[in-house]
Amino acid sequence: MKKLIKKAVKIGAATFAVQSAFKKNVAPRVRLMSLAVATTMTAVSLVSIEAYAMDESAVQDFVAKISKAANGQNKDQIGRLIDDEAIIVLSRNGDSATLTKQEYLARLQKNWAQASDYHYDIQVDNIVVSSDQARAQITTTESWKDKKTGNAVRHVMSSRSTLTEVNGKTVMLRAVAQVTVQ
Structure with a gap:
């Protein structure tokens, strides 16, 4: 359950960062930082999913x-x-x-x-x-x-x-x- 909560928080943070990057009234520097955060969050999520994969x-x-x-x-x-x-x-x-x-x-x-x-x-x-x-x-x-x-x-x-x-x-x-x- 903890894994699911952590993933949900990561997805929520990444979604917020992407939304912030595309808002019209946001400064370009903030947009760039939001995209960087979203990219990092996505990469961390993919790495953590791979780390838990069984075979x-x-x-x-x-x-x-x-x-x-x-x-x-x-x-x-x-x-x-x-x-x-x-x-x-x-x-x-x-x-x-x-x-x-x-x-x-x-x-x-x-x-x-x-x-x-x-x-x-x-x-x-x-x-x-x-x-x-x-x-x-x-x-x-x-x-x-x-x-x-x-x-x-x-x-x-x-x-x-x-x-x-x-x-x-x-x-x-x-x-x-x-x-x-x-």
């Missing part, structure tokens, strides 16, 4: 980072890859839970505490990039042995996820996932 490589970089963090059971690194305002919806057998970033990280940590031989795999398909966001179909497979029972556990999570750029870093903004326990 498929940003998504692939995100996938590599989250895979490394999960396999290393690094909660802090995973936390840096999830937006503070993220919404994570998990559904299983008709029941759904909406989790905050902190609740999701706590759940991960709880699962890791009960696991040995933990392995995380992630696959991404159907990437659609639009400006500073990307949507993708993400399938993760977590497998481990339960420390108490010794049984093999496998969670497959298929989600439609939204990634965004925040301060030059790709983070998950939203995930709606179907969880299957095998």
Whole structure:
């Protein structure tokens, strides 16, 4: 939202500068300065738009980072890859839970505490990039042995996820996932 407000202010300032440049009762020096301001504002807007543009490589970089963090059971690194305002919806057998970033990280940590031989795999398909966001179909497979029972556990999570750029870093903004326990 802040990005949109900043862009609107820039566009408004540039529009005002252009209007001032073409008013009849404005001194030529003021017209020239108004055109210079409008040109500068337009250039800054174009540069800032380009700086926020995502591409498929940003998504692939995100996938590599989250895979490394999960396999290393690094909660802090995973936390840096999830937006503070993220919404994570998990559904299983008709029941759904909406989790905050902190609740999701706590759940991960709880699962890791009960696991040995933990392995995380992630696959991404159907990437659609639009400006500073990307949507993708993400399938993760977590497998481990339960420390108490010794049984093999496998969670497959298929989600439609939204990634965004925040301060030059790709983070998950939203995930709606179907969880299957095998």
